[in-house]
Amino acid sequence: MMHTSAMRSRFGRVVCAMAAAAALVAAGGASAATSAQGRGYGLNLSASLGNVVGLSAPLGDTGNNQAPQAPPAPQDFSTYAPLLSATAGVTALGLNVLSVNTGDIYGRTISALSKNKVDSEAQVVGLDVSVLGLPLLGNRANLLSLKADAVTAEARFTCVSGTAQPSGKASITGLSSSGTLGLLLNPLISGLGSLLNVAPNTGLNVQIPLVASLTLLLNEQSISGNKLTVNGLRLGVSVLGAINSDLTVAHAEATMPNCQAAPGSVSIAVPNINTSNQTAVPITGSCTVGGGTVTVSSNPSGNPSSTTSTSCGGAGTYSANINASPSGSNLPDGSISFFANQDGVVASTAVTKNTAVSTPNVTVNTPLPVINAANASNYGNTPLISGTCTAGAGDVSVNIGSVPAGAAACSSGGTWQLGVDVNVSGLPDGFVVITATQGAGSGSGTATKDTVAPSVVITSAPPIIPANAASYVFSGSCSDSGTAVNTTVSDGNPAHTVSVAATCISNQWSVTRNMTAFNDGNITFTASQTDAAGNTTTPPASRVALKDLTPPIVTVAQPAQINENNQGNFSVTGACTIGDSSVSITIGGMAQTGVCEGPKALGDPGVWTVTGINARGLPAGPVQVTATQSDAAGNVGNAQATTTKVSAAEVDTTPPIVTVTAPLIGADNEGSYQPSGTCEAGSSNVTVIIGAGLPGAASTTAICNSNSTWTAPPTNVRGLPQGPVIVTATQSDSSGNVGAGQAQTSKTTQAGGNGDPGENLYPMLPVPVGGAWAGLLLLATGLGFLRRRQRRN
Structure with a gap:
C-alpha cells in the first residue's frame, strides 16, 4: 500500500543544488574517472514483521545512475527526485511500532567526470518520528519521539593526484527528543541539536530487557571497495525480539572505480579565420580540472610560433587568442590544424584561413546573451543572436556550439539575425562558441551557459x-x-x-x-x-x-485556609484554556501539575484541580498559589492567589453571622422577589433558598458586599403556594465554618398566578421568625391555647 501526501500548503519544495566542484591539485599527469555511479533518496522504512504502511519503495529516490566514460566526452548525469511530503509507518500486533511524518524530501545525484567528481545528496525537512505507541492512547504512549528541522546527507568521490578519494558528511538541525526514552537520549541530543556537521557514526544503543531495543545512528558512513554510503540518520527498533524495523533518513551513495587518463578530456573549437578575426582568433574548449596547463599549437606553426599555453578553469574550460595575421604568426591562407594538449591528451580541429579580398566579412554581435535554464530550450531568437555580413554574398550559416541553428538571410544593409529558437539544452554548461559562416568568411562570439539555479x-x-x-x-x-x-x-x-x-x-x-x-x-x-x-x-x-499573540487564560479560585483539618489533603482549583498545555501550579514553593479538563457547560472555560496536597511542611503565615499555562506558540498565561496557613491555636471556629430580611410576597414582587440581609465580608457568596420544602422553591446566590450586606438578585417565586414561606441564607468562611440565618414571610397570591390582586382570597400577614419575634409568637400561641382550655372548662 502506497500513501504519500502529494500536496501540503504549509511546506513548499526545498531546492538544494550541489556545491560547486572543488579545484583539484594533480601531481604528475592529469587523471579523471572512467565511470561513476550515484544514488540518493530521502526516506526508506522496512520491517521484518508487520505492515509497512505508506511506503513500498524509497521516497525521493534518484535510482542508480551510472556514467560510463566514452570518447569524446563523459556521459554525465544529473538527476533530481523531489517529493513534497510523506507519511509512513510500521504496525504489528496492535502496536504502532514506528511512524514517520515529513515535509519536503529529495534525492539528487550529479556526475561530472570531466571535473573528476561524482556527488549524491538527500534531504528530509520537518522530520517527526514516533516509536512504540498504542493507538488508543495517542502520543501519550510513545516510547520515543524524535523531531528535526532538517536532515541532510552527502556522499562524494573526487580524483586527487590520480586517486579516487571519498568524502561524506551529514547535517542535522533542530534535533530534539521526548517520550519515555527521551531522557536517555538527551545527553546525545543536547550536543547535536543545532550542529551542521555531525561526527561520523555518532550513535547510541538503548536496551529494555525482554521488551525492546533501539539503535540511533547519526552521520552513518561506510566504505565498501570504491563505494561510499552516508545515512544522515538511521533508527533501528526491535520489539520482543520478533518485530524488527529500520528507518533510514537522507541516504546518499557515490561510486568511482578509478582515476585513469581520460581520452577526450580535452576538446578544442576554433572558427574559420578571415580578415575580421585573424588578429585575435578565439580558441576555446573543455579540459580536465586539476590537470596541467593546456598547450595550444597549430600546423603550420607560423613564424613566430603560434603556440601558447593557458590554465584549465574551475568549470573545466579554457580560452586563448592567437594572432594569425602578418603582424603575428603570419599563418598562411588555406587549411590550418589546431591542437590542444593537456598532459599528453590531445584534441584537434581543422579550419580554413581566407583573407583574400573576395572573402565575405561576417561577424557575430557581442556580448551574446547568457544561456540559462529559462532560455536553453529556445535560444537564438529571444534573446536574439545577430551580426554583420557582406551583402550579396549569400546566407549566413549559424552554429551554436555543436548545434546547427540554420541559415539567416544577409540583408541589403549587411546585417543578419537568426530569427528562430534553437534547443541547446544538451550543450554542457560553460563557454559556448557561436559561429557564423558566409561562404569562405566566418565570425564567432562566445556565450556563457549556466543553467544551475541557486539553492x-x-x-x-x-x-x-x-x-x-x-x-x-x-x-x-x-x-x-x-x-x-x-x-x-x-x-x-x-x-x-x-x-x-x-x-x-x-x-x-x-x-x-x-x-x-x-x-x-x-x-x-x-x-x-x-x-x-x-x-x-x-x-x-x-x-x-x-x-499567536494571545496567552492562555488561567485563573486561581480563592483557596481555603490551610489548617490542622485540611493540611494533609489540601486542594486548589481554577480555570484554564482548553487545548493548551497542562497547568503548572506552585503552592508556597511546592510544584504541582493539573490537567486542563473540559468545561462543565458550553462556553465556560476549562477547569484544573489539584487534590491530595500535603501542606504540613509549609510554615504558618501567608501562602501564595500560582498557576501558569503555555500554548503551542510559547505564550504563557499566569494567575495567583494568596491564602493563609494557621496553627491549631489559630484555627478559626467562628462561623459567619448571617441574617435575613424577607419582605411580604405579593402580586407586585413575586416575579422579581429580592430578600436581603447581613453577612461576613471577605467570606464566600451567600446561598439563598426561598420556600425550602415547598413546591416551587427557588435557589439563588447573592454577593456579600464589602459593607457586610447582601441582596438577592430578582427571583421569580410565582410557583410557591399561598401561605407561609421560609427564606434561608448560608455562608462559609475560608476555614470552612458555615453560618446560617432565616426569616419567615407570607405569599399572598396563589401558586402560578398572574399577579391579579383578586387572587388573594386569604391575605396573609408576614410573621418574622427568630429573636424577640419568635418569643412573642410562642407567647401568643400559648395564651390562645390557655383561653380555649378555659372556655371548655
Whole structure:
C-alpha cells in the first residue's frame, strides 16, 4: 500500500543544488574517472514483521545512475527526485511500532567526470518520528519521539593526484527528543541539536530487557571497495525480539572505480579565420580540472610560433587568442590544424584561413546573451543572436556550439539575425562558441551557459509570539554569496503580503521585520535567489510558522485556609484554556501539575484541580498559589492567589453571622422577589433558598458586599403556594465554618398566578421568625391555647 501526501500548503519544495566542484591539485599527469555511479533518496522504512504502511519503495529516490566514460566526452548525469511530503509507518500486533511524518524530501545525484567528481545528496525537512505507541492512547504512549528541522546527507568521490578519494558528511538541525526514552537520549541530543556537521557514526544503543531495543545512528558512513554510503540518520527498533524495523533518513551513495587518463578530456573549437578575426582568433574548449596547463599549437606553426599555453578553469574550460595575421604568426591562407594538449591528451580541429579580398566579412554581435535554464530550450531568437555580413554574398550559416541553428538571410544593409529558437539544452554548461559562416568568411562570439539555479533553504522560522513579534527573525542558507535573497511574508491575505530582500553572506541570510500587523494563524515565508545568469530558485523555498499573540487564560479560585483539618489533603482549583498545555501550579514553593479538563457547560472555560496536597511542611503565615499555562506558540498565561496557613491555636471556629430580611410576597414582587440581609465580608457568596420544602422553591446566590450586606438578585417565586414561606441564607468562611440565618414571610397570591390582586382570597400577614419575634409568637400561641382550655372548662 502506497500513501504519500502529494500536496501540503504549509511546506513548499526545498531546492538544494550541489556545491560547486572543488579545484583539484594533480601531481604528475592529469587523471579523471572512467565511470561513476550515484544514488540518493530521502526516506526508506522496512520491517521484518508487520505492515509497512505508506511506503513500498524509497521516497525521493534518484535510482542508480551510472556514467560510463566514452570518447569524446563523459556521459554525465544529473538527476533530481523531489517529493513534497510523506507519511509512513510500521504496525504489528496492535502496536504502532514506528511512524514517520515529513515535509519536503529529495534525492539528487550529479556526475561530472570531466571535473573528476561524482556527488549524491538527500534531504528530509520537518522530520517527526514516533516509536512504540498504542493507538488508543495517542502520543501519550510513545516510547520515543524524535523531531528535526532538517536532515541532510552527502556522499562524494573526487580524483586527487590520480586517486579516487571519498568524502561524506551529514547535517542535522533542530534535533530534539521526548517520550519515555527521551531522557536517555538527551545527553546525545543536547550536543547535536543545532550542529551542521555531525561526527561520523555518532550513535547510541538503548536496551529494555525482554521488551525492546533501539539503535540511533547519526552521520552513518561506510566504505565498501570504491563505494561510499552516508545515512544522515538511521533508527533501528526491535520489539520482543520478533518485530524488527529500520528507518533510514537522507541516504546518499557515490561510486568511482578509478582515476585513469581520460581520452577526450580535452576538446578544442576554433572558427574559420578571415580578415575580421585573424588578429585575435578565439580558441576555446573543455579540459580536465586539476590537470596541467593546456598547450595550444597549430600546423603550420607560423613564424613566430603560434603556440601558447593557458590554465584549465574551475568549470573545466579554457580560452586563448592567437594572432594569425602578418603582424603575428603570419599563418598562411588555406587549411590550418589546431591542437590542444593537456598532459599528453590531445584534441584537434581543422579550419580554413581566407583573407583574400573576395572573402565575405561576417561577424557575430557581442556580448551574446547568457544561456540559462529559462532560455536553453529556445535560444537564438529571444534573446536574439545577430551580426554583420557582406551583402550579396549569400546566407549566413549559424552554429551554436555543436548545434546547427540554420541559415539567416544577409540583408541589403549587411546585417543578419537568426530569427528562430534553437534547443541547446544538451550543450554542457560553460563557454559556448557561436559561429557564423558566409561562404569562405566566418565570425564567432562566445556565450556563457549556466543553467544551475541557486539553492535557498529556510532553516529557521520559529513561532511568532509577543516576545519576538516586533523584531522577528527568520533565516536560512543560500548558494550564491553576495547575491540578494528575495523573501515574501504572507498571512493569506493578499493585502498583507510583503517582500523583503536580504544579502547572502558566507552562504547564510537573515531577515528581521515587525510581524505585529499580520493576522494570527499560519504565516507563510518564501525565499529565492536569482543568479547573474538569470536562473531563479524554482520553486522558492517555503516554510510556515504559527503566529499567536494571545496567552492562555488561567485563573486561581480563592483557596481555603490551610489548617490542622485540611493540611494533609489540601486542594486548589481554577480555570484554564482548553487545548493548551497542562497547568503548572506552585503552592508556597511546592510544584504541582493539573490537567486542563473540559468545561462543565458550553462556553465556560476549562477547569484544573489539584487534590491530595500535603501542606504540613509549609510554615504558618501567608501562602501564595500560582498557576501558569503555555500554548503551542510559547505564550504563557499566569494567575495567583494568596491564602493563609494557621496553627491549631489559630484555627478559626467562628462561623459567619448571617441574617435575613424577607419582605411580604405579593402580586407586585413575586416575579422579581429580592430578600436581603447581613453577612461576613471577605467570606464566600451567600446561598439563598426561598420556600425550602415547598413546591416551587427557588435557589439563588447573592454577593456579600464589602459593607457586610447582601441582596438577592430578582427571583421569580410565582410557583410557591399561598401561605407561609421560609427564606434561608448560608455562608462559609475560608476555614470552612458555615453560618446560617432565616426569616419567615407570607405569599399572598396563589401558586402560578398572574399577579391579579383578586387572587388573594386569604391575605396573609408576614410573621418574622427568630429573636424577640419568635418569643412573642410562642407567647401568643400559648395564651390562645390557655383561653380555649378555659372556655371548655
